[in-house]
Amino acid sequence: MSNIPPLPALRAFEAAVRLGGFARAAAELNVSTSAVSHQIRNLEELLGARLIERSTGIGGIRLTAAGTTLLPAASSALSLLEDACSQIKGVARQLTVSANVPFSAMWLARRLAEFSGRHPETRLNAIIQDGEPDFARYDIDLAVVHVPEHKLRPDDVILLQEEVFPVCSPELHPFASTAVCRCRLLQETHDNSPEIDWHTWSAHFGLPNDFETKIVRYSSFSQVIGAAIGGAGLALGRSPLIDPELASARLVRLFPDLSRPASWRFVLRRGPGRQHRMLDPLIEFLRAEAAVPAMRPIDAYLISANA
Structure with missing residues (x-):
């Protein structure tokens, strides 16, 4: 365990990347921007590698190769910790799902309500995202994405054609x-x-x-x-x-x-590092619903x- 950096440093790094900037991370963590910068600088010194390239242009920050390696592990670990602490405290952690307008209104919304009825302890949040979902900014656990067949990714889970x-x-x-x-x-x-x-x-x-x-x-x-x-x-x-x-x-x-x-498919994409305990059950439920023959x-x- 000696190679694991302090939790505040990992939280600052994950938040800065997810939110796209130090100031946004500072607001979420309720600390100053300089405190976020200091935590990330300490994290880089501990690991002996630059994680983030600072930029004053559009986007604010950019991950290095080392940062790209660390981010999914940090996100996953923090997500698991949040989920476990929520269970202990008896607070239902929110599960956020995104989709475009037609799919959400005509297929997904009713099924999310049904899933919620089966799992009333789960707080579901459905949002609209057209095109590529912004997982980090909107804290998305699962996105339903409409993509042409030639742009399918290896980790895409095909929901339906x-x-x-x-x-x-x-x-x-x-x-x-x-x-x-x-x-x-x-x-x-x-x-x-x-x-x-x-x-x-x-x-x-x-x-x-x-x-x-x-x-x-x-x-x-x-x-x-x-x-x-x-x-x-x-x-x-x-x-x-x-x-x-x-x-x-x-x-x-x-x-x-x-x-x-x-020529397009609806696919499921998990948010990077997302480990909500109800994420896999939701994916299984939606795939089962998609497999049911049409009325x-x-x-x-x-x-x-x-x-």
Whole structure:
């Protein structure tokens, strides 16, 4: 144990890196900025290696190779200590999960509530993070990240892959199924996702050269689905996110056997060094939920038509 530095020095180092600066670390630790700097300097002297490169530019600090080696171990050790002390004191330690807006609203939120019901002693905190999650600043334990297949990391845990297919409201279905070229087309703005671009489907449906004028673009998938439910036009739905809407017949598939696999994946990424005791159970729960077969859609129009 003689090689383990003092705890205050490790806390100062971990906080400075996680929060991106000495001043932020000082505020969290309730000490002065010079005290944080002094603790890290002592830590570097004890280890005989520079851990952080100081900078006055954007970002404030940068880890050296030695700092990169130390950070996950320090973060993990401090996380385990915090968890153990919380248990002894009888205080539930918060478990923070992040995801983008559509996934959080349409898939994750309900399941986090269910997990909380099974583990009422766990304090769950769900936050919105689009793109790469900022694990350090927001103290994220687990992030659900939407990434293209070619950018998957070795430590990514694949949660699910979506299927994409045209959907519309039951009221619009009789018209849309026979006159796609005359319908308003609802489209999510998203880079490098050809399967959710109506241009990818134009040849299949025989859309005219001027079909671009029929496209209404939205910045989020939630907007697209809201407009489709309201009967505004055809949307390219993403299952399993829209499975509840299909099951309740608020949306129906335009053609039951027509779909394309999504080129992106939803993956789970652990926060560096995060060791919350409920993190692994949450990951197992979410993977089990993702593995459950989708609910069978109830196509209200087809049922009534065949009655």
